[in-house]
Amino acid sequence: MEEDEEEEAEADEDGEDAIDDADGLDDANEGGDAQLGSRILARVAEGKQTDLNALKQEIQDDASLLGQWRKAQELGEKRTREEVFKGLVANCSTYFGYSEELAEYFLQMFSPETAIKFFEANEQQRPLTLRTNTLKARRSSLMQALTQRKVQVDPVGSWTKVGLKVYQSQVPVGATPEYLGGHYMIQSASSFIPVMALAPQQGHLVMGESSRRCPRTRRTSALRKVLILYTGGTIGMARGADGSLGPIRGALKKRLRSVDELNQDLFPQCFFDEFDPLLDSADMCPEDWCTMASCIERHYYDFDGFVVLHGTDTMAYTASALSFMLEQLSKPVILTGSQLPMEEPLTDARSNLLRAVIIAGRADLTEVCIFFGSKLFRGNRCKKLDANALTAFDSPNFPELAVVGTEVKIHHRLLCNPPKGRFRVHLMTVTDIIVVCVVPGFSDGFFDSVATAGNVKGVVLMLYGCGNAPARKTSFLAACSKLVTAGIVVVACSQCIHGNVELDKYAVGRAIADCGVIPGHDMTAEATVTKLAYLLSKGLSPGECRKAMQDNLRGEMFSPAKTLDVSSSWMDLPSPS
Template sequence: MSKRIFIIYTGGTIGMVRSPQGYVAVSGLQKLIDEKIPPRLSMDMPDYDLFEYPDPIDSSNIRPPEWARIAKDISDRYDDYDGFVVLHGTDTMAYTASALSFLLRDLTKPVIVTGSQIPLSELRNDAQTNLVTAIELASSYNIPEVCLYFNGVLLRGNRSSKLLATGFEAFASPNYPHLADVGIYIELNQHALLPVPDKIHFELPDYNFAQVRVLSLYPGIEAEVIEAMTQTPCRALILRTYGVGNGPSLDKPFLKALEQAHRRGVVLTSLTQCTSGSVNLGSYAAGSELAKTGLLGGGDMTVEAAFAKLHHLCALGLSSDEIRRAISKPRAGEITTKKSI
């Protein structure tokens, strides 16, 4: 029996066209695919159904409620298809891929998120190859997780980040190996893949997009910034610290602001500002002082993964203490633990 793939087109560069204001997202992707992919090639592709959102958008306008919408659309059709492809803009693609990994836990089928740096409407583009390869990965390989495919590499969705604004090699996975490398052959890294679960464990709560905030430290940051960022309705703050988790440990008002936020129930999580590496708050005194305020280490999670994970934990209705206990425990392979090394 032939495989069937469900494709969701949310918008993004892959389906954009030129306008006087620059590239804009438009509907009508199926017509464009028919024009760009010759019949002799499309005959070799698996059967697919393309679901175009009636309001395709630039991914810079994506908000957490849209993550839940995509996950529900996949969940509602999960038994009807062999794999899923989500076409998405690159700017927030890693955020969406991360969020889907928590919403659609314990997958038994591939969910491949992809897009392009140049629209399919252009003569020279990366859209066609990314689209065709994502469909092939979703239909022909046993990949039981949410992935991000781009320019020859398959990455775990919640380990990916966009590192290049304009290059084709836009995405990387700084703290985790590729799940597959795509060249003449598609070579899966079986040891890096999540195991196939016994059954799915989808969690589809409603998302509130105002509860998690992100702040990068900078020299001379004032305590008032922390105070402003942690006011209601904030339930969690990701603090992007220096190196392995260091910060202004001699700034008493700054430390007091963190401690007060912790006491109000705000979950404080530290991630490194570096592209790769992990937080270890006990490595330096400058990190240990921050830890005394209630700041927790986020390990080697990406900002995108931690942001999506905290949204998810908040949406599940967990208490602050429950979220604090859960933040460093892997839910979908998003963080390295001693057991996973």
């Protein structure tokens, strides 16, 4: 009786294991499962039990037969080889949870015994592994921090200097302050192999791209990986037969191979990609911004920084757009370009590119920036102010983040705070925004058609001074009210380069505010347009969008500050006691 009860208990355990195996089928096998179903699950549904031990033994016996088929025939095996193979495929499909097509594929690719070892290896539970972000922390310091949080960790092995193996944890590994701060990521140990260049062994040498031309090698113990994305623009252009400049695919990549600095010791390891077709920045549109954002998202965990080579005309728009679309960004994205092509003798292309690569590979930045001349600017604070000077860009209402001379001086107190969540991208899908520059005597009649058309979601008004408009012109105020009533978000910016929009400072500005127009504060027109498009693309209502436009999302604006009121008469001030 006791033996019968033990057998029944074992059968129950086998049945439970069968259910667990059936529940754990890989999603990749859904097509095969739809056709074949899970054999184990079907048997359980019929009230039958599956002897997994016997099934596993049968698999091993059939694999051994196929491995020594001639000897098996001599010993009297009556089944054909095809029958044994089909039986092995069916049993592997049942036992390991693969579809018959996938099981047959592996059994044909490898020898039966090798394929079964592969199946069994995939059944083994792998330990949780972490990869250290060496831009933010050392593995040793990360181990100490996690140990203090009751996380038991050890180095993965001698083949990597960034991996950690988690044995036990009393806190969620994906919710620690170190994880939220980007100090490590949860990554399978097997996927470390393609990125071992991020943490090579001592003495490991990597050949530069110019190694065919120059036999010199360089040590990579401190290298970072940077992706250079060329979208078009003057930096890679060449003169055609008519003397005009235009981009040529492949020309810039070929020229970069001759830049010796890219192969110097400790210089970031660079990889190159380019748009097809290459675009003059005047042709850049929101769809191209989304393409850049998607490219960065696709390669985000493969590189330590990104350099986007871009034309100067709309670079500020692209930088602002990327700053909003790249949410929870923990790596530097540097846009740069040049006023002259790289082949010109007085070009600024070489210095801008090399310095941008160094910053992208070395600096602890978590935002989108523009580097031009010798200065690093926050991308959504930038404007192009000069069409000819080599210092074409400036940040009118915010200081530069860094200055590059004989050394790189970074103003850390001005940098954005590290993100607290996981990186993600939200593409701009709503771009129905118009910008209207108010000039003396302009006609506001077209506002009526804008309000009734239904295809415009936002309007940016470029007003005078700190947000002043012709309030005496009642038709203009009525038009603004009609736009707001129609559910269109109307934002006021200043035509001045410097300064802040304060709609309540003058009566004419207050009249605009009473119509429902919201101030853009000290944002540039580029930041205002792209921020509005970003918020509209998130599906916010007009009221929610107006409120969010007043929030500082990516350092694009100063929060409205309280000012000291000194307009009162000195005679009204209380005398000191």
